[in-house]
Amino acid sequence: MPLGEDWGDKEILWGRGFAFEELLGSSTRILSQESTMSALRHATRMGFAALLFAVPAASQAVVINEILYDNAGADDREFVELYNASKSPVDISAWELRLWDQRNATTYKRKYTIPANTKIAAGGFYVMGTSKVAGVNQVLGAGNLFENSQEGLVLYNPKGKRRVDSLCYETYRISATATWHKSIINGDGIWGAHMSSNTSPTSLSRVLDGYNSKSGQDWVLRPETPGKTNNLSSGAVLFDTFDKGTPEAVHKGWAGSFIPPVYIDPTKTSKHNPQVIPASPQGGKCLVIYDSYDNGGNAGVLLQRPQRDLVVECYVYIEASNATQTGDLEMWSIGVQGSTTTFFDYPDPERSFGYKRNGNTGVSATYVNSSKGSALYLIDHNDGGSDWTVLGKIVVSKGKNDGWQRLRLEVNGNSAGLWLGGKMGSGAGEVVGGRIARPTLGDIYAGSRESFKKLGANRPLTIDDLRVRPSVGAVGYYGSASATTVGVVDAFVATPPVLGSKGFGVTARRLAAKSPALLILGAGRSNLPIATMAKGTSLYTSPVFIIGARSDAKGEAHFPFPLPSNSSYANFLVNWQVFALDSKLSAPMPMAASQGIETRLSN
Missing domain, CATH: 2.60.120.560 (Exo-inulinase; domain 1)
Known part of the structure; x- marks a missing residue:
């Protein structure tokens, strides 16, 4: 029976002699958009706060926290700042700052050694640079301490024979055949070029002191602050x-x-x-x-x-x-x-x-x-x-x-x-x-x-x-998706759920090509296993509104759902889930489903 064909007083959403309403319950209704929103008027309002800070990922005791490797003119303001993110002092005596570049692919080209009896206090800084750097702890030279083009820096502990931290900068310059950087680079490294102006001095800093997700995204352009915190205190609004x-x-x-x-x-x-x-x-x-x-x-x-x-x-x-x-x-x-x-x-x-x-x-x-x-x-x-x-x-x-x-x-x-x-x-x-x-x-x-x-x-x-x-809106995913013969169903919202947005909707991937699919809009979370569908399929919301679509040749389906501009719907929770037909599945009801998606509407 084709999509949308009538069967008595019910609408059949897809065929094989199966009424989707029978699975979901006789209370399921096909509603207008405004009726749907009215049905959600009494939905629970979620009061969680927006995430402003994240806990530094993979936090370690000592990190390279800030660097200025090139300044205009004589290169006489260069420095590297170390930071102790732990709650105890760390002895960094005899640690080395090793410098690598692709002109020497077998070993580092030079190093700077930290003197004996050197410790960094908990939450403290240690600055290595030229004598012109404010608050410098160890003077390394008068200038030209680091390469102005691609280079890798490795903080190395020879006692423990281990790399403590590393970074690579201006990685867009690295040759496709080079190998020197592969063991020390994090993600794509710091890709672009940096030079600090003498009238508007800047450096490359970790976004928060000690923040380390092992990615080039940890680093931001900021005013230089050797020996001082990178953290900014101004508000979020x-x-x-x-x-x-x-x-x-x-x-x-x-x-x-x-x-x-x-x-x-x-x-x-x-x-x-x-x-x-x-x-x-x-x-x-x-x-x-x-x-x-x-x-x-x-x-x-x-x-x-x-x-x-x-x-x-x-x-x-x-x-x-x-x-x-x-x-x-x-x-x-x-x-x-x-x-x-x-x-x-x-x-x-x-x-x-x-x-x-x-x-x-x-x-x-x-x-x-x-x-x-x-x-x-x-x-x-x-x-x-x-x-x-x-x-x-x-x-x-x-x-x-x-x-x-x-x-x-x-x-x-x-x-x-x-x-x-x-x-x-x-x-x-x-x-x-x-x-x-x-x-x-x-x-x-x-x-x-x-x-x-x-x-x-x-x-x-x-x-x-x-x-x-x-962003006071929110998008969350819960439950587990099941698989079509193409792969595990992957569904996500196209944009943040902003009221009045004509571009809002849900996209689903890894569906059988050119096959029917359903988007369920629901109120609240549920977890109802459906044994007659693909293994691991569950219904994750109480249906209020159902939309049909057909996947394209790539196995993707798009469900546009323009949101009303009525600001009284702000903070409403709306749940979504995609079910997809795959005739090659061996289940009695050959369908698989995505995770549940929970959105909080916002202005």
Whole structure:
């Protein structure tokens, strides 16, 4: 019996003489979207707080905590900072800092040895560097202590004959045939290039003192703090209209790689505002991230404590008509859960320009404007490197979605979403989303880079009315999925569950190709084993609403479910589960099912 065919007074959702309603119970109803939400009005409201900090993964006693390996000019401010994350002093006498690079593939090329009778107090720091470094504990030389290009650093304990910690930087330079780094690199290492300006000194720091998930994503661009904590104390919520600042003055709440972010009056040309643009919908002054000295790359970092699940909203000015000549190019990013490096080399989302040096990590909204066209991308950079994933693309057209636009970037658990247009605090507007590989702590960052043949034609990254807050929506997974003949059913939400979002929905993978599938929307969790289906199948929610779909040739099914914009539904819990038919299964009812998904709706 085909999908959707009537059987008496019931709707048959798929055939083989089996009514899905009989399995789920006679109380199952096919409801309208508004009726479904009304049925959830009395659902339990979940009161869990958003996760702001994570416990440092694989915490160890002593780590390399901060590094400055290249500063402008004489390289005379270089240093490495060690940190003792344990609750007891650690004797580091005779430990070695070994330096590796690909010009010597059999052993390290040189080392610095820590003197006898040296201990790091619990929660303390030990700084090795030049004499110009504030608070230096061990002077290693006058300058040029480390390579300015790719290198590996290994903290080694010769007594225990063990590697204590290690990192590799500028790993984009490492030859594909090199092997020296394989035993000491963590993830993709620190991919991009860093250089500390003498007027805006920065370093590469662990996102929290001692935070060590053994990934390049642990490292962020921050103001240098040798011998002092990396931790930032400012709150998790921020509302900044930028109207209290003086045009052309540096914003003290941000750090910058070469030129820190600066206030501008958008209606007047100035050093940091190359052409007049209208005031934003909020009005008043704006913020630009821009290297006005040579129009090269520049990065900015919001000096706010790192977060994992969060919402970043702002107005951003999008120029879609200025790249008129062949070779004209500008790119900018606004990112979360990560960082970028000082030069902000071009991100190149679709790998169409041949750039590979960008140091973005985490998740970003990245804009590309060239003579070939303009688009805004949602990118999962994970821990950096060349293996980024484009989760979605919004084409930008002159007169349609350019000029001042609301931008919303939200990450919650493994779900990320990007909205363009619509009102602040809503899910309205164009939206793309997807699942990220590695949610973690990180900073809010921005970067821009441009190259225009006509002087002054560029539009620096310009934002207004910045709003940062924890993501109060939530996405959780529970129970165990069962398997089709293709593999274990994998279902996930397309974006964070924001009310008013037209792009919300559920995607399922590893289904039998071109076969029926069902999405169940339910209220509350349950756990009802179904012995007549594939081994390990359970019903994980009490059904309220059921949607049918058919998988494509790749075995994927998509269930769009636009969420209503009614803010009274905020904090409602909604549960989801996918069931999929696979005629090759030997079970009496040849179906398999996903885990349960629990979402908490938010504005």
